[in-house]
Amino acid sequence: MPGNTIFLGTDSGATTSKIGGIWADGSPISTDLYQTPTPSAEGTLAVVDGWVSGAVRFLERHGLDWEQVGGVGLAIPGPYIRYGVMGSTTNLPKTFENWDFYGEYSAALEAAAGRPIPLVCGNDGNYGAVAEAREVTKDEKGTVIMLAPGSGLGCAYVGVDGAPLEGDTLNGMEASHFAAPVHLLGVRPYPCGCGKTWGCIETYTSIAGLPMLLEDHLPKFPDHPLASSTLESKEKVLQLRDLAQHGDPLACAIFDFQAKALGIHVAMLEMVLDARFVVIGGGLMDPTATTDAFRSNYLEIVRDSCGEYLWTRQRETVKISAAVLGDLSQAIGAALVARQRYS
Numbered sequence: 135m136p137g138n139t140i141f142l143g144t145d146s147g148a149t150t151s152k153i154g155g156i157w158a159d160g161s162p163i164s165t166d167l168y169q170t171p172t173p174s175a176e177g178t179l180a181v182v183d184g185w186v187s188g189a190v191r192f193l194e195r196h197g198l199d200w201e202q203v204g205g206v207g208l209a210i211p212g213p214y215i216r217y218g219v220m221g222s223t224t225n226l227p228k229t230f231e232n233w234d235f236y237g238e239y240s241a242a243l244e245a246a247a248g249r250p251i252p253l254v255c256g257n258d259g260n261y262g263a264v265a266e267a268r269e270v271t272k273d274e275k276g277t278v279i280m281l282a283p284g285s286g287l288g289c290a291y292v293g294v295d296g297a298p299l300e301g302d303t304l305n306g307m308e309a310s311h312f313a314a315p316v317h318l319l320g321v322r323p324y325p326c327g328c329g330k331t332w333g334c335i336e337t338y339t340s341i342a343g344l345p346m347l348l349e350d351h352l353p354k355f356p357d358h359p360l361a362s363s364t365l366e367s368k369e370k371v372l373q374l375r376d377l378a379q380h381g382d383p384l385a386c387a388i389f390d391f392q393a394k395a396l397g398i399h400v401a402m403l404e405m406v407l408d409a410r411f412v413v414i415g416g417g418l419m420d421p422t423a424t425t426d427a428f429r430s431n432y433l434e435i436v437r438d439s440c441g442e443y444l445w446t447r448q449r450e451t452v453k454i455s456a457a458v459l460g461d462l463s464q465a466i467g468a469a470l471v472a473r474q475r476y477s
């Protein structure tokens with residue numbers, strides 16, 4: 135591989151797409167965030183055009199050209215019908231079902247570059263974990279579990295080769311839909327958006343289940359303003375993160391509960407995967423959204439509740455830390471997967 139080879143990564147989000155790039159040694163070309171709109175209302179070709187124009191602008195800004203591009207990675211949320219083809223999702227218009235995003239992006243990249251550009255695509259959460267894994271492992275060997283509580287709970291596993299576990303039907307590591315040990319948490323099994331009613335761990339650890347968590351916590355805080363609020367429960371729960379930053383007892387109790395649930399989930403995953411590193415990402419670990427004290431308290435509870443269930447040797451070695459790349463991780467991860475595949 136020539137020394138000046140680069141790899142690009144496109145992170146396709148519901149409203150904006152991001153682009154990142156890495157050098158041949160895997161280090162990021164830039165830590166600035168480059169974004170383009172994802173105009174899904176205008177159809178698939180408009181979305182793909184946005185990805186390509188993002189890549190073109192990235193190359194221009196860094197004085198790079200298509201000759202140097204050894205491959206492109208595309209991080210895109212599923213579900214997929216098969217590799218490179220979109221399934222049914224509420225994040226995109228109905229017409230995007232069966233969308234051959236791999237084929238369309240390959241063709242558009244070839245048209246822009248004047249030659250075929252190797253392309254690889256995969257789940258955005260998995261690709262984000264690839265980038266975070268590279269950061270956390272540095273020169274040490276080890277495997278990585280990444281958990282990212284947000285609107286749902288992102289779960290990924292990155293092997294010692296730096297590649298994500300994708301599974302034979304591309305549904306690997308859908309661990310957010312494990313049944314939570316409700317007897318340990320002292321809660322009822324919440325219904326989940328996935329259709330399961332066994333109490334998916336996602337509902338106890340992410341925004342998805344916050345309305346139910348709030349409902350179950352409020353009786354212990356009868357004088358709390360949210361107890362008498364007439365707001366919709368979706369709006370109420372969106373206040374909780376900010377309230378917790380100011381020490382609000384109800385909000386803190388809810389996030390402490392989520393951290394405990396996440397810690398137990400880490401322990402269960404460690405029983406299967408025995409990973410040396412655990413990275414916690416998502417909005418709660420975003421330094422622009424939460425305080426240092428909030429994040430360290432959350433991580434401490436995760437460590438405590440996890441540690442109780444680990445094997446002795448794991449207790450000495452498992453390292454739980456916060457993600458460091460923020461919004462850049464999925465684009466950089468996509469570029470890293472392209473590098474793994476095509477260098």
Ligand SMILES: [Zn+2]
Pocket residue numbers: 310311326327328329330334336
């Ligand atoms: Zn579920």
